[in-house]
Amino acid sequence: MAYPIITNCPVCSEVLKITKLQCTHCDTTIENEFELSKFATLSSEHLSFIEIFLKSRGNIKEVEKELGVSYPTVRGKLNEIVSALGATEKKNDLDDKNVIDMLGRGEISLDEAIKTIKGN
Template identity: 85%
Template sequence: MGYQIITNCPVCNEVLKITKLQCTHCHTTIENEFELSKFATLSQEQLYFIEVFLKSRGNIKEVEKELGVSYPTVRGKLNEVVSALGFADKKSDLDDKNVIDMLDKGEISLDEALKTIKKN
């Protein structure tokens, strides 16, 4: 069994490049500069979140149930993954008024509301 690929240098923390590929069957070796997928740079937790999100077909309510977390937590994890993949950060679609409305309806706790407002 192989090791999980590392994407950053353990000495200087710069991005590593893959320069060698080898076939385990015939031992053919190819050397060049190969690029990693953006997904290779995600943490195990982020990859698991993506798996759950895709399995749920983007249904946040189902993601909440599977992970046992609240709506703002799912949104936060999604925003974290989007940012980690290098996509432009958009202003959170949960503005302060929406958060207060959700709190008023009992959809989120006071702690979750405060955390979400602080992130905005």
């Protein structure tokens, strides 16, 4: 039985380093210092959100429906994940015109558009 990889030390909470890999077929063992991908350090909640986001092909309206949350909540979760991946936060990429375009396409409700514009 395989367990999910842990990325932080259960004693001091620092990031763990992978030092050994083993083939389950031929028992070849490789020892060295291996690096985890940035995605390996995300929480299971973040990974679940990413899976839903990708299955929805980035359609925020679909993500809203699947999770039962509002547009600003979906955007907030995306920003949270981008930050957790270590990306520097850029200025809000939603200007008023983009919000109005999204409203026109039915991707967000009027209330969500107003909240988003007020937040800009």
